[in-house]
Amino acid sequence: MKVILVHGKYFNSWEALGLGYIGAYLKHNMKDIEIGFYQGYFDDDRTIVKGCLDADIVAFSCTTPTFPYAAAIARAVKQENSGVRTVVGGYHPSAAPGESLIKGIDQVVIGEGEAAMLDIVMGNRERTVYGRPMEFEELPWPDRELIHNKRNIQIAFNDNMKNITSFQSHRACPFRCKYCADGFNKVLYRGLKRVPVRHRSAQDLLDEMMEVTDTYKLDLVKFTDPTWNTSVDRVVEFCREKIRRGFTIPFYPNIHAGVCTEEMFYLMAEANCYEIAVGVESGSPKVLKQIGKGTTVEKIKRTVGWAKKMGILVRGYFIIGMPDETEDDLKLTEKLADELELDEYGFTILCPYPGTQMYDQQEHGSTDWENTDEYSNDFWRSDHLSNSRLKEWQQYLTGKYREKLTWHNKTLIHQK
Numbered sequence: 513m514k515v516i517l518v519h520g521k522y523f524n525s526w527e528a529l530g531l532g533y534i535g536a537y538l539k540h541n542m543k544d545i546e547i548g549f550y551q552g553y554f555d556d557d558r559t560i561v562k563g564c565l566d567a568d569i570v571a572f573s574c575t576t577p578t579f580p581y582a583a584a585i586a587r588a589v590k591q592e593n594s595g596v597r598t599v600v601g602g603y604h605p606s607a608a609p610g611e612s613l614i615k616g617i618d619q620v621v622i623g624e625g626e627a628a629m630l631d632i633v634m635g636n637r638e639r640t641v642y643g644r645p646m647e648f649e650e651l652p653w654p655d656r657e658l659i660h661n662k663r664n665i666q667i668a669f670n671d672n673m674k675n676i677t678s679f680q681s682h683r684a685c686p687f688r689c690k691y692c693a694d695g696f697n698k699v700l701y702r703g704l705k706r707v708p709v710r711h712r713s714a715q716d717l718l719d720e721m722m723e724v725t726d727t728y729k730l731d732l733v734k735f736t737d738p739t740w741n742t743s744v745d746r747v748v749e750f751c752r753e754k755i756r757r758g759f760t761i762p763f764y765p766n767i768h769a770g771v772c773t774e775e776m777f778y779l780m781a782e783a784n785c786y787e788i789a790v791g792v793e794s795g796s797p798k799v800l801k802q803i804g805k806g807t808t809v810e811k812i813k814r815t816v817g818w819a820k821k822m823g824i825l826v827r828g829y830f831i832i833g834m835p836d837e838t839e840d841d842l843k844l845t846e847k848l849a850d851e852l853e854l855d856e857y858g859f860t861i862l863c864p865y866p867g868t869q870m871y872d873q874q875e876h877g878s879t880d881w882e883n884t885d886e887y888s889n890d891f892w893r894s895d896h897l898s899n900s901r902l903k904e905w906q907q908y909l910t911g912k913y914r915e916k917l918t919w920h921n922k923t924l925i926h927q928k
Contacts (some may be wrong), residue, residue, distance in 0.1 A: 518576025521552025532654030587616035607867030693867035741767030762786035781822035795848030796841035
């Protein structure tokens with residue numbers, strides 16, 4: 513049995529950790545299996561297609577912007593060898609399974625991919641295959657050699673002069689942000705009454721971090737978790753164990769401002785937290801409440817203040833164009849951005865991805881997702897502001913904070 517795993521193509525590169533987990537799980541549970549891997553950012557289309565032609569199964573991991581690319585590669589493979597079984601999984605197929613079963617695609621995986629892919633490899637030929645929430649105790653560490661993690665680390669070094677890669681500390685997000693596929697609709701866990709948030713033990717997480725740091729000579733570690741601090745107690749446990757081990761590598765997590773304490777930041781600083789990323793989103797209390805963010809302007813200010821007091825850098829993300837957002841709301845966002853005095857700023861326009869509360873299949877189903885994302889789109893408007901006005905606000909704010917922009921915003925400015 514030969515399986516090829518393919519990570520989609522996007523303007524930036526990140527490690528295909530999900531496919532690393534799937535590959536490791538398949539190897540752990542099957543003796544006679546050969547697994548290959550390609551990534552659209554590094555491998556050209558012809559190399560990928562040619563490498564897939566003798567495979568039994570080709571499986572693609574897809575976000576919404578990368579799904580059109582995956583579908584095109586799948587069709588090209590099928591055209592040359594119709595016997596190859598093609599599978600798509602990830603956030604987009606989980607959010608829009610019916611829209612994903614198009615020409616060239618044989619099967620769609622909904623939910624987490626490990627058990628579903630093993631089921632497919634073992635012979636399941638149903639058009640839609642449901643994954644299940646996996647416990648970390650049954651998962652081997654992701655196979656970083658398989659996914660050529662070295663390439664992503666080199667890109668990070670080229671951009672930052674640091675060897676950086678990411679780790680997963682838990683699965684599922686307990687928050688219900690309406691603009692996020694991990695949020696209100698929980699697209700990977702549809703039909704479940706409770707969100708199955710599962711955490712790795714601090715011991716297992718740090719064991720992997722230490723081994724990977726040594727193997728790849730890392731300078732900084734990050735987390736793939738949309739929200740790292742789902743529990744103050746777990747953050748404290750992780751930091752204390754990291755300190756106890758004398759493992760001093762700097763780390764960088766995504767932080768929810770609604771789940772923080774001053775003691776937490778004190779321990780994070782002692783454990784050598786280098787920077788945090790905070791989803792500020794808006795400076796308008798009305799908007800924060802409407803989008804289900806689960807935080808307030810006061811909590812955001814307090815969180816940023818604690819981090820800065822401990823010497824931790826702070827990056828803030830802001831989203832322009834929430835449905836009921838007005839000019840006055842955006843002025844409040846600008847005011848808050850000024851007051852926070854962040855180290856880095858990121859400004860995006862809301863993108864109604866499938867799986868979010870903002871997505872309307874009738875209105876957005878024909879969107880060219882390959883050329884649309886949260887950094888630039890030509891159609892989204894709020895109830896009060898046109899698309900062109902939202903773009904003007906984004907251009908104004910990125911210009912105002914030009915010297916402190918995130919890598920994504922800087923890259924897109926340079927492309928223009």
